[in-house]
Amino acid sequence: MDEHIQTLVLEEFELRAADTDGAVARLLASSSNGRVRPVPLLTSIDDERRVATVRAVGEQENLDPSAAERAALEPFVSNWHMPRHYRPRIVERSQSPPSYYRLAVTESGINQTTLESPAEAPRSKTSGGDATPLDLLWIGAPVDSYAGLLVLLGTRVRDASRADPREWPLPMSDALGVRIYESRT
Numbered sequence: 001m002d003e004h005i006q007t008l009v010l011e012e013f014e015l016r017a018a019d020t021d022g023a024v025a026r027l028l029a030s031s032s033n034g035r036v037r038p039v040p041l042l043t044s045i046d047d048e049r050r051v052a053t054v055r056a057v058g059e060q061e062n063l064d065p066s067a068a069e070r071a072a073l074e075p076f077v078s079n080w081h082m083p084r085h086y087r088p089r090i091v092e093r094s095q096s097p098p099s100y101y102r103l104a105v106t107e108s109g110i111n112q113t114t115l116e117s118p119a120e121a122p123r124s125k126t127s128g129g130d131a132t133p134l135d136l137l138w139i140g141a142p143v144d145s146y147a148g149l150l151v152l153l154g155t156r157v158r159d160a161s162r163a164d165p166r167e168w169p170l171p172m173s174d175a176l177g178v179r180i181y182e183s184r185t
Helices: 023-031 067-073
Strands: 005-015 042-044 050-058 077-080 084-093 100-110 136-142 147-155 178-183
Touching: 005 147, 023 067, 050 100, 050 178, 084 147
Parallel strands: none
Antiparallel strands: 005 050, 005 077, 005 084, 042 050, 042 178, 084 136, 100 147, 100 178, 136 147
8 A cells, every 4th residue: 555645636627628639638747746646637438528637645745726727727627526535445556657547436335434454355366368457546435424435447558348438337337326537548
């Protein structure tokens, strides 16, 4: 577990138009600071105007979005949502940086009321080439609620067998209240 990460910050917002030329993504990438490699702009699989960012924040770092970053994004954004803060449950990263990300966020599901150190999960050994190796796994529980979950996966390549992102991970994600995002790189 990456011990210096104290909080995961999720910012969801709606753009005036889809970021087809990557201007918003480049703006966010150039403005990132902090000790943890930034997660790129994530786009909703349902609506390309809905986007999200996820930041890992250390103990001495500011939880609030940068005023300069907000000002630079203002011409592109039609609606800001309140940032949400998550307690890290699992924060794992490999030596290889991911190049593709998938994010699932939900407000439903009850978490434990006491935060315990997660038990070491047994690592399965796959004999076939079916599994996609993960380079990043962040799972967070909301700081201000007992319900909800944030799951961010990072891999080196996009899984070509899942060409349609709307098929990941649940075909009924809308009915279950799960918002799904992916990186476009």
